[in-house]
Amino acid sequence: MFKNVKRILSVLLSLILITSITFAMFTTSASSQSVTNNSYTGEAPKYVFMFIGDGMTFPQIASAEAYLGKSIYKDTKVGIQKLSFSDFPVTGTSSTFDATSLCPDSASTATSISTGNKTLSGVINMDVTKKIKYKTIAEMLKEKGYKIGIVSSVSIDHATPAAFYAHQPTRSNMYEIALELANSNFDYFGGGGLVNPKGPKGDQPDALEIARSKGYNIVNTKDEILALNSQSGKVIAINPILDKDKALPYEIDRAEDDLALANFTKKGIDVLDNPNGFFMMVEGGKIDWACHANDAGASIQDTLALEKAVNEAVQFYYKHPKETLIIVTGDHETGGLSIGFAATGYSTFFDKIGYQTRSFLEFDNKVITPYRSYISKEDAKLEDLLPYIKAYFGLVVSSDEEASKRPGMVLTDYEVQKLRDALAMTITPAKDRKLNEAEQVIYGTYEPLSVTLTHILNNKAGIGWTSYSHTGIPTAVFTMGAGQELFNGYYDNTDIFRKLSSILKVN
Ligand SMILES: [Zn+2]
Numbered sequence: 001m002f003k004n005v006k007r008i009l010s011v012l013l014s015l016i017l018i019t020s021i022t023f024a025m026f027t028t029s030a031s032s033q034s035v036t037n038n039s040y041t042g043e044a045p046k047y048v049f050m051f052i053g054d055g056m057t058f059p060q061i062a063s064a065e066a067y068l069g070k071s072i073y074k075d076t077k078v079g080i081q082k083l084s085f086s087d088f089p090v091t092g093t094s095s096t097f098d099a100t101s102l103c104p105d106s107a108s109t110a111t112s113i114s115t116g117n118k119t120l121s122g123v124i125n126m127d128v129t130k131k132i133k134y135k136t137i138a139e140m141l142k143e144k145g146y147k148i149g150i151v152s153s154v155s156i157d158h159a160t161p162a163a164f165y166a167h168q169p170t171r172s173n174m175y176e177i178a179l180e181l182a183n184s185n186f187d188y189f190g191g192g193g194l195v196n197p198k199g200p201k202g203d204q205p206d207a208l209e210i211a212r213s214k215g216y217n218i219v220n221t222k223d224e225i226l227a228l229n230s231q232s233g234k235v236i237a238i239n240p241i242l243d244k245d246k247a248l249p250y251e252i253d254r255a256e257d258d259l260a261l262a263n264f265t266k267k268g269i270d271v272l273d274n275p276n277g278f279f280m281m282v283e284g285g286k287i288d289w290a291c292h293a294n295d296a297g298a299s300i301q302d303t304l305a306l307e308k309a310v311n312e313a314v315q316f317y318y319k320h321p322k323e324t325l326i327i328v329t330g331d332h333e334t335g336g337l338s339i340g341f342a343a344t345g346y347s348t349f350f351d352k353i354g355y356q357t358r359s360f361l362e363f364d365n366k367v368i369t370p371y372r373s374y375i376s377k378e379d380a381k382l383e384d385l386l387p388y389i390k391a392y393f394g395l396v397v398s399s400d401e402e403a404s405k406r407p408g409m410v411l412t413d414y415e416v417q418k419l420r421d422a423l424a425m426t427i428t429p430a431k432d433r434k435l436n437e438a439e440q441v442i443y444g445t446y447e448p449l450s451v452t453l454t455h456i457l458n459n460k461a462g463i464g465w466t467s468y469s470h471t472g473i474p475t476a477v478f479t480m481g482a483g484q485e486l487f488n489g490y491y492d493n494t495d496i497f498r499k500l501s502s503i504l505k506v507n
Contacts, residue, residue: 036491038498044505045482046277046323048141049313051085052113053306054106054160055288055299055334057096057475061086062339063296063350063463064303070350083307084314085328090484092477094493096332099128102472106288107171109331109493110163114138116497122171124162130169137497138164138279140506142186147278149188149268153261153305154285155195155246156236157181160331164281175199178207182214188271188280190225190237190264193246211236222259228267235271237264243361250286250298250359251305262308269316277323282309290359291335293446294465295454297356299337317481325481325503329496333473336466341459348462352408355394356457360450363392368447372427380427382420385449389419393457408460415456422452444468 053060061083068081098108100121107124111117115125115134125134138148152161157178159171166180174196181189197207208218219225220238228235239248239259254260265282272278284306290298310328317324339348358366367388375384390396394409403410411419425433425448435443443451445468458465477496479487483503487496501507 036489036495036499037486038495038502040483040486040499040502042482042503044503045325047316047320047325048146048277048279048500048504049310049316049324049326050113050279050281050500051284051306051310051313051326051328052110052160052281053284053287053303053328053330054154055291055332055470056284056303056306056330057333057473059333059337059339059473060287060291060299060303060330061476063337064300064307066339066348066350067300067353068304071354074351083303085307085310085326085478085480086476088326088328088478088480088484090479090487092479092487093474093490094329094477094496095474095491096493097472103467103470104332104472105171105470106159106331107163110160112493113329113331113496114163116494116501118494123169124159124171124177125167126169133167136164137500137504137506138186138281140501141279141504144504144506145276147188147272147274147276148184148186149190149272149278149280150186151188151190151261151264151268151280151309152283152285153191153248153302154283154289155192156189156238157194157196158192158247158283158285160283160285161189161281175204175207179210182207182211182216185214185234187278188235188237188268190235190268191239191261191283192248192285193220193238193242195246208236225259225263225267229270230273232271237267239264247286247289250290250361251301252298252356252359253362254305260308261305262312265309265312269312280313282306282313284309287330288334291333291337292444292468293360293454294335294444294451294458294468295360296337296458296461296463297353297454298359298361299335300353314480322482325483326479327487327496327500328476328478330475331493332475333471335468336464336471336473338464338466339462341462341464343459344462349408350461352394352457352461353463355406355409356392357394358392360446360454363388363450363453364447367392368426368449372429375427377427380423382416382423385423389453393453395453395457411456418452418456419449422448425449 065080069079073079098104099118105121108119108121111119111125114136142148150161157174162177165184166177178194198204216234216236218236225237268280287302313326396403398410477487486499
């Protein structure tokens with residue numbers, strides 16, 4: 001009898017143990033997927049804005065806020081100045097991994113946001129076998145009668161904007177993407193141009209002409225763009241000033257009276273506003289490009305340009321508070337940006353970023369390229385470039401007449417040597433350079449002198465970088481308006497689509 005009781009007890013104990021392990025396993029696997037509220041019962045908003053800062057997550061936002069804080073508090077106090085959208089009523093966090101990597105790309109992450117599916121890096125709105133096409137939130141809303149706008153500060157056929165209207169096995173199918181744009185019937189495209197409107201060899205029918213034949217009004221002067229309104233019909237508005245990648249200039253390089261991302265956002269509202277509502281996606285695409293190059297000054301200014309674009313939506317929101325939803329997020333982090341650096345310890349000096357007047361790219365194009373064209377490898381010397389280094393990045397050598405007025409900006413011997421080494425590499429044209437493993441880490445694929453200058457300036461400010469690629473840091477999701485409460489918590493980027501489709505009542 002006693003033996004039997006002991007046996008029963010032992011079986012019961014094992015059962016309890018197995019049950020608790022199974023429960024633990026179940027709860028562990030459940031928590032590795034997101035458990036978040038994706039169902040909305042309120043009325044669908046009529047006006048939806050989705051802002052995507054490419055490469056913009058917490059570090060990019062925090063560095064812009066620290067930079068603004070420094071200009072307000074000066075030396076008297078430590079503080080930040082929040083961006084308008086980081087003060088939105090609801091803040092969430094989303095994971096960004098894709099089917100390829102924890103460090104995903106913009107094609108797959110935008111596919112997650114616009115369709116709710118994970119896919120491979122580089123794939124736009126198709127599954128991992130590259131056979132099944134996914135319908136996007138923008139296409140679903142177009143069918144429901146919303147007008148659709150797509151805006152970007154990089155080319156409008158780039159991965160993030162394309163992920164709202166195109167379906168391609170690779171983001172490099174730029175011509176096919178341009179054709180999908182021309183055939184999308186979306187109502188407004190604004191910002192950058194098309195990379196390959198006539199195909200990679202330039203021998204295909206012009207995608208812009210095809211768009212024109214489909215009824216698009218194509219404008220590319222400042223006056224025409226500023227004159228756009230609700231009577232303009234379907235519009236493709238291309239910035240009159242584009243770089244070689246058909247993108248707007250970096251915000252830090254933009255002339256004051258040239259068009260900015262905020263202008264294209266405001267014009268989008270003017271073109272799209274109608275009684276059936278609209279959906280507009282606006283990408284701040286050059287935050288990513290600046291962070292790939294490890295240029296914090298350029299990243300901060302492009303983040304502030306995105307904030308100004310968001311503020312256009314905020315003004316609209318206050319006219320239609322019950323019918324508007326604004327979402328501001330990023331697709332992934334770029335560069336491994338951090339506030340804090342090994343050599344500056346617990347101190348930061350964000351005021352030093354204020355000395356930078358132009359992006360790394362302007363320094364490449366306006367200083368390095370001309371210098372390399374006339375100077376021989378033997379004659380190249382850092383002293384020739386010191387006036388430009390001072391003008392572009394504020395950095396000076398100890399013998400400079402202004403050295404005593406800007407002590408934190410004086411180059412140390414160690415830094416001067418780094419610049420001499422970088423110049424020796426930069427003076428060799430890129431195609432003839434052979435970088436060893438250590439040089440690949442310190443220069444990436446960038447112009448060695450420029451990237452060394454941004455590294456030195458950023459490090460002096462207390463800013464560090466760990467990569468020239470994307471990283472796996474989660475991203476922020478700020479929301480304001482109808483349905484905002486769904487965006488609280490920590491969820492996956494695919495849930496952004498699920499929340500939106502519930503809020504907008506699309507399947
Ligand atoms: Zn990128």
